[in-house]
Amino acid sequence: MKYSLKIASIWGIPIELHVTFVLLMAAFFVISYLAQDFYSFFLILFLFVFVVVHELSHSFVARHYGIKVRKIVLYPIGGVSEIEEIPENPRVEWRMAISGPLVSIIIGVVLLGIYVVHATPTLSDLFTLAATADLSLDLARLNVFLGFFNLIPAFPMDGGRVFRALLAEHLSFSDATKYAAYIGRFFGILMVFVGVLFNFWLIVVGIFVYIGATEEAEQTILTTTMARVRVKDVMIRETNAIAPEATLAEAMDIMFKARYHDILVEKDGALKGVVCWDDIMKIKSEMRSTFKVEQLPVRQVSVFPDESILEAYKILVREKLDLMPVVNREETGKVIGVLTSEGIASAYEKAKKLR
Numbered sequence: 001m002k003y004s005l006k007i008a009s010i011w012g013i014p015i016e017l018h019v020t021f022v023l024l025m026a027a028f029f030v031i032s033y034l035a036q037d038f039y040s041f042f043l044i045l046f047l048f049v050f051v052v053v054h055e056l057s058h059s060f061v062a063r064h065y066g067i068k069v070r071k072i073v074l075y076p077i078g079g080v081s082e083i084e085e086i087p088e089n090p091r092v093e094w095r096m097a098i099s100g101p102l103v104s105i106i107i108g109v110v111l112l113g114i115y116v117v118h119a120t121p122t123l124s125d126l127f128t129l130a131a132t133a134d135l136s137l138d139l140a141r142l143n144v145f146l147g148f149f150n151l152i153p154a155f156p157m158d159g160g161r162v163f164r165a166l167l168a169e170h171l172s173f174s175d176a177t178k179y180a181a182y183i184g185r186f187f188g189i190l191m192v193f194v195g196v197l198f199n200f201w202l203i204v205v206g207i208f209v210y211i212g213a214t215e216e217a218e219q220t221i222l223t224t225t226m227a228r229v230r231v232k233d234v235m236i237r238e239t240n241a242i243a244p245e246a247t248l249a250e251a252m253d254i255m256f257k258a259r260y261h262d263i264l265v266e267k268d269g270a271l272k273g274v275v276c277w278d279d280i281m282k283i284k285s286e287m288r289s290t291f292k293v294e295q296l297p298v299r300q301v302s303v304f305p306d307e308s309i310l311e312a313y314k315i316l317v318r319e320k321l322d323l324m325p326v327v328n329r330e331e332t333g334k335v336i337g338v339l340t341s342e343g344i345a346s347a348y349e350k351a352k353k354l355r
């Protein structure tokens with residue numbers, strides 16, 4: 001199911017609107033139309049343009065450190081950048097996290113400058129809290145507010161990420177995450193209470209912060225636990241291989257017996273690679289008894305026994321494979337076992353229980 005629609009793409013990063021955001025803007029438009037006053041509508045529309053700029057500044061820093069940004073999604077409560085993986089290097093994380101709020105504050109100050117130049121206000125004009133019906137002043141205030149609000153150390157908000165990075169300088173990454181998540185949940189509850197008294201929007205943000213802190217902490221701790229499991233701890237020593245000159249029918253026979261979707265290709269005891277099920281299926285069934293294994297693409301993948309299964313898992317997902325040969329660093333042609341997605345899954349379940 002797709003709940004968001006793509007409206008643009010910047011630096012190859014898709015910008016998407018979540019369906020709830022579209023509904024919110026549609027509702028605002030109808031209300032504005034009925035009242036024949038579009039000021040609030042445009043105020044919010046422009047504010048979200050600046051929210052995209054805020055998110056893009058996170059992306060800009062992420063890209064600088066070679067971290068891939070999947071997409072930016074706009075929700076009624078703000079923007080979310082989905083990044084490929086959260087950097088475990090605290091210095092990268094706090095730079096990435098702080099860039100958004102800083103950019104929001106800078107935008108606010110620039111807009112304030114524009115207001116001062118064109119409206120020449122008195123000092124008291126600047127500090128009245130009511131909406132002024134001046135787009136540049138209202139947007140200036142909203143951006144400055146957005147910047148400072150995001151700096152609240154409520155993990156997983158920007159300020160909470162900076163806070164976690166500071167903790168991670170002194171603690172392990174998973175402990176830093178655990179404590180940052182406690183503080184995040186505390187702020188989440190606090191926001192809900194303050195929201196009940198003053199502002200509905202804050203209740204929603206509080207709930208998001210509470211759930212986000214809980215989920216991200218669990219995920220992070222699980223991943224760090226997984227990263228400690230070595231390939232040799234979960235690999236299977238018994239292996240099955242096929243010669244390059246064997247037929248696909250023979251390969252499938254072995255695959256059915258071993259119950260794996262892919263098979264190792266070996267010639268005279270030396271590893272040639274992996275042939276996968278999907279590639280075999282592309283060949284018509286009546287041709288499989290004559291078609292040779294070596295005529296198919298053979299994937300050159302392997303892992304070392306002392307590598308983390310998290311790294312191995314990424315390769316399996318990327319190559320869409322079910323199994324991967326494990327080889328010694330000294331003798332890369334000799335297979336000592338296989339790592340299967342099943343083995344990784346059971347390690348994941350164990351890590352969950354150990355937590």
Ligand code: ZN
Pocket residue numbers: 054055058100101150158
């Ligand atoms: Zn941000």
